[in-house]
Amino acid sequence: MRVLLIEDEVDLARGIRKALEEEGYAVDVAYDGEDGLFQAEKVDYDALLLDLMLPGVDGWSILQRLRETKLTPVLILTARDALSDRIRGLDNGADDYLTKPFDLGEMLARLRALIRRSKAHPSPLLSIGDIEIDTNSRTVQRGGQVVSLTPKEYSLLQLLALHRGQLVTKSMIYDHIYNDDGDTFSNVVDVYISSLRKKLGREFVKTRRGEGYIIDA
Numbered sequence: 001m002r003v004l005l006i007e008d009e010v011d012l013a014r015g016i017r018k019a020l021e022e023e024g025y026a027v028d029v030a031y032d033g034e035d036g037l038f039q040a041e042k043v044d045y046d047a048l049l050l051d052l053m054l055p056g057v058d059g060w061s062i063l064q065r066l067r068e069t070k071l072t073p074v075l076i077l078t079a080r081d082a083l084s085d086r087i088r089g090l091d092n093g094a095d096d097y098l099t100k101p102f103d104l105g106e107m108l109a110r111l112r113a114l115i116r117r118s119k120a121h122p123s124p125l126l127s128i129g130d131i132e133i134d135t136n137s138r139t140v141q142r143g144g145q146v147v148s149l150t151p152k153e154y155s156l157l158q159l160l161a162l163h164r165g166q167l168v169t170k171s172m173i174y175d176h177i178y179n180d181d182g183d184t185f186s187n188v189v190d191v192y193i194s195s196l197r198k199k200l201g202r203e204f205v206k207t208r209r210g211e212g213y214i215i216d217a
């Protein structure tokens with residue numbers, strides 16, 4: 001999952017980014033509204049974390065502009081007690097909000113819920129054959145046995161599983177698994193796919209030569 005954080009408070013942004021990366025998200029950060037809007041329109045993020053009070057273009061304007069073209073789930077971050085700000089944010093198309101200061105664990109849980117709803121998978125559990133994926137705890141079992149995956153392997157598996165029965169192209173993988181400053185050499189994806197096959201079964205992920213990968217529904 002790849003998310004964009006738009007937040008001008010550098011220390012807060014650093015803390016949020018770290019928490020997200022520890023959960024395996026690919027994270028881009030924008031420190032002002034103009035850059036944030038530019039990135040949010042350019043990339044198909046899985047979710048946006050959006051501060052409302054920003055230099056340049058404010059959060060409400062970003063929401064308004066973004067909603068003309070994109071359905072990206074948006075979690076707004078607002079100052080404490082600013083009820084009218086939150087209402088205006090929700091009215092402008094935000095999906096949920098957190099008031100500062102907030103608990104990072106709650107932020108992560110709300111983000112997971114937002115992303116689940118946006119992918120039309122209301123349950124945190126994904127079952128495919130004998131593979132079971134718990135997207136809350138980010139754990140995977142095969143035939144009841146826990147399978148240990150690296151964060152990138154997990155992210156790739158989750159992306160494929162959320163799109164099961166559909167072709168997942170390499171460019172989708174780059175868009176959702178890496179952030180702007182990640183290394184994106186195409187053979188790296190092949191390496192992750194082959195290690196997923198080793199851990200989850202050779203037939204689990206199929207290659208469509210020249211197109212991408214698919215997990216059968």
Ligand code: CA
Nearest residue numbers: 008051053054
């Ligand atoms: Ca701010």
